[in-house]
Amino acid sequence: xxxxxxxxxxxxxxxxxxxxxxxxxxxxxxxxxxxxxxxxxxxxxxxxxxxxxxxxxxxxxxxxxxxxxxxxxxxxxxxxxxxxxxxxxxxxxxxxxxxxxxxxxxxxxxxxxxxxxxxxxxxxxxxxxxxxxxxxxxxxxxxxxxxxxxxxxxxxxxxxxxxxxxxxxxxxxxxxxxxxxxxxx
Amino acid sequence: xxxxxxxxxxxxxxxxxxxxxxxxxxxxxxxxxxxxxxxxxxxxxxxxxxxxxxxxxxxxxxxxxxxxxxxxxxxxxxxx
Numbered sequence: 001x002x003x004x005x006x007x008x009x010x011x012x013x014x015x016x017x018x019x020x021x022x023x024x025x026x027x028x029x030x031x032x033x034x035x036x037x038x039x040x041x042x043x044x045x046x047x048x049x050x051x052x053x054x055x056x057x058x059x060x061x062x063x064x065x066x067x068x069x070x071x072x073x074x075x076x077x078x079x080x081x082x083x084x085x086x087x088x089x090x091x092x093x094x095x096x097x098x099x100x101x102x103x104x105x106x107x108x109x110x111x112x113x114x115x116x117x118x119x120x121x122x123x124x125x126x127x128x129x130x131x132x133x134x135x136x137x138x139x140x141x142x143x144x145x146x147x148x149x150x151x152x153x154x155x156x157x158x159x160x161x162x163x164x165x166x167x168x169x170x171x172x173x174x175x176x177x178x179x180x181x182x183x184x185x
Numbered sequence: 186x187x188x189x190x191x192x193x194x195x196x197x198x199x200x201x202x203x204x205x206x207x208x209x210x211x212x213x214x215x216x217x218x219x220x221x222x223x224x225x226x227x228x229x230x231x232x233x234x235x236x237x238x239x240x241x242x243x244x245x246x247x248x249x250x251x252x253x254x255x256x257x258x259x260x261x262x263x264x265x
Contacts, residue, residue: 049204052209053205053208053209056205056209056212056213056240057212057239057240058244124201124202124203126205126206134206134209138209138212138213
C-alpha cells in the first residue's frame with residue numbers, strides 16, 4: 001500500500017495573502033486581468049495602482065507579466081541575470097528590480113525617473129515598491145510568462161517571492177477572455 | 186460579537202496619502218474586522234470623496250456618513 005504525500009511548494013510567499021473574507025467571497029464576482037508587458041515606470045506604476053485598487057475593491061485581479069514587464073519583478077539582490085553573454089548584457093543595459101524603472105519618455109539618463117521619484121515623495125504618492133507589496137498582501141496574482149523568462153534567462157529564483165507558477169500565451173488568453181475587463185498596459 | 190451603534194472600531198489615518206493608498210489601507214483594515222464594525226477614515230486626498238463612494242458600491246460596505254473639516258475628509262464605513 002502506498003501513502004500519498006503532499007508536495008510542498010518550492011517557494012512560500014513572504015507576504016501571505018490575507019484570507020478572503022465573507023463579503024469578499026460574496027462580491028468577488030468581477031475579475032480584472034492586466035497584461036504588464038513593459039518595464040517602464042510610467043506603465044508599471046498604473047498597473048500596480050489599478051491592481052492593488054481592484055483587489056482592495058473586492059475585484060479579483062491577475063497580472064500576466066511578460067517581456068520587459070518581467071524585469072521589475074526580479075528580486076532586489078539580483079543584478080546580472082541570464083546564462084549567456086547576450087542575456088547578461090541585456091540585464092546590464094536594463095537594470096532589473098522594482099526600484100530601477102526607466103521612463104518611456106524624458107528618461108534623460110535617469111534624471112526623469114529621479115525627478116518623478118522626488119515629486120512622488122513630496123506629494124506622498126506610493127512608490128511602485130509600496131504598491132507591489134500592498135497588491136501582493138491583498139491577493140493580486142502575478143503570473144510570469146515562461147517564454148519571456150526563458151528568453152531573458154530568468155529562473156523562478158530570480159523573481160520575487162509570491163509569484164504564481166509561470167504560464168504561457170494560452171493562459172493569458174483564457175484569463176483575458178474570461179475576465180470582466182482586461183488591460184494591456 | 187455585537188458592536189454598539191456609533192462606536193468607531195478602528196480609525197484609518199490616511200491623511201497626506203495619495204490615491205490609491207487611502208482605499209488600499211482601508212481595505213486592509215476592514216479585512217481584520219468583524220461584520221458590523223464601524224471604520225473611521227481620515228483622508229486629505231480630494232479624490233477620496235468620489236473614490237470612497239465607488240469603493241462602498243463595489244464592495245457592499247456601507248458609507249454611513251461623510252464630512253469635511255478643512256482639508257480633512259472623514260468617512261464612516263460600516264463593514265458588511
